[in-house]
Amino acid sequence: MTEVSMMPQPDADVAAVRYVSDKPRSRSIPLEFPVEYDGKRYDQVTVSRMTTAQVADFMAAVHEQGGKAKLPMYDCPHELLPHLDADDGERVDAAVMDFLPRALREAGASLPQTGDGSSR
DSSP: OOOOOSSOOOOGGGTTOOOOOSSOSEEEEEEEEEEEETTEEEEEEEEEOOOHHHHHHHHHHHHHHGGGOOOSOBSSOGGGGGGSOHHHHHHHHHHHHHHSOHHHHHTGGGSOOOSSSSOO
16 A cells, blocks of 8 residues: 655745744754764764655655664764764754654654664
8 A cells, every 4th residue: 555645745946945933943063072974074963853855754764764764854974973972962862852843752762773872
């Protein structure tokens, strides 16, 4: 049985969509312990809210990949996240929880784990 989404897919012609709320859609977390990965230095990690299309893609990835699905909320490679200092990782995780859509936050216990206890 094929699932049919009731939400229309994003149209490439809608590139001019702009959020007008005063609420922030992202937060940059300065790293107390910056890291270098693949030749690039990371002094901060920015976490962003997900769009409806990103949630749908993430849920499809969870269905297909299970625990290997990755939240599309970070401006850095997912491979970097488990290697952050524990205190930096905790602050990044807190930002993720602040920006997760309500439905995913409530289902947080079932989100894929990275192996370090966080849902990344």
